[in-house]
Amino acid sequence: MEIRQAHHTINMLVSAWQSHRMYPEGHPSRVQKTRQCQEQLAVLLADKSPLRIGLVEDTLFIEEHLFADPHIAEAEAVDILTSLEIDGVELERGLSLAELQTFFSLSTACIQSGDDIETALTSANIRHLRIVTLLQDDENPNIVYNSAIKAVDQIFKDIHGGRVPSTDSIRTVSKNMVQSVLRQEHALFALAQIKDYDNYTFNHSVNVGIISLTVGRACGVHPQQLQLLAFGGMIHDIGKLKIPVDIITKPGRLTQLELVQIRRHPDRGVELITQIEGIPKEVIDMVHYHHLHYNRTGYPQQSQPELSPLVDMVTIADHYDAMTTHRSYQRPVPPREAIRRMRHVSGIDLHPEFLEYFIYHLGEYPVGSLLRLASSEIVLVTGFGSLGNQHLKVCRLFNARGTLEADPVSYELLPDEMDQIVGDVDPLSRGIDISIYFD
Ligand SMILES: [Fe+2]
């Protein structure tokens, strides 16, 4: 978004909001200003969804623009958000005129009455506008990540022990994962950079659950469906537990017979999960069809009615994690290279639009990228700052003389400092494992 558009959008939002405060319901000014505002937002949301507007340490931001020196409307926006006691709002593609009007009416009313705007919006069934508040404890990315590990571990143990797996904890953790991702967009994704080479299927399952959520967020999936994505992502390869482990872990090429066996894992997975009561159809489809390509080649091949779009999203997550993970027969590929390779199979193996949304969401320098700066230092992208995916949190691994830092320093690269980046570095060429920096 250009800075001019950023100022303009805040002006329109504040002006529409003020018209709701000043004029009674049905007044032409309310309708006209809200319509102009909705049209402006629709243009921006067509380009990028969700769109975030909020406060970071009392300073207003919209997407990557921080208004450190606010104009009148921007100062008013800070007052509105502060009076509502919220950190911001998040707007999604599809935001309607009626939803925007309801938001303005409810928020002016809540400021007067002191009522909670989040509760008011939930009861009004607003789907494309969400309140952003501070993170709760059980939504903390590290806590959520550890509970995801435990939940997947429990399922794997149940299956190894010949029991029908219990999915209670995985359902709870899916919910917390979604909350965590909704509140801190990229923090959980950073933890999917932790790779456990010796325990591939297990680690891959947790990672695909997390990455699927990132794909789902990028595609504007509703939070309830996001829970299904996390759930399905975490158990998508469950059928591999029924394939001989020496085939799963075999280095080098598989024989034709071994290939046939490994290709049975989606069917084996469905056999396992249909023993459990109440598994949603979408989740069964993710387990069954995550190797069925976008062009419907792949496996298993059988006549099949329309599949949920969530299946295509898990497939993208599965590719991304498999590519970026070291395996006995494969060098891990850095994130930017993984994106390039995925684009090669866009529209063939992978859903082209979902893939583009995902790539856009990851940003030019996805978390996990190792970058050389003009100063010759080498930094690892460990996360994003409050201004989005052009505001990098980095960790300096190599100093300008090329020495590995014993105690790496973390700092931030702001959107206007991106020109310091001069190229990619392959972690393997520097003999490092980036996983350890995300622990
Ligand atoms: Fe699989």
Ligand SMILES: [Fe+2]
């Ligand atoms: Fe997989």
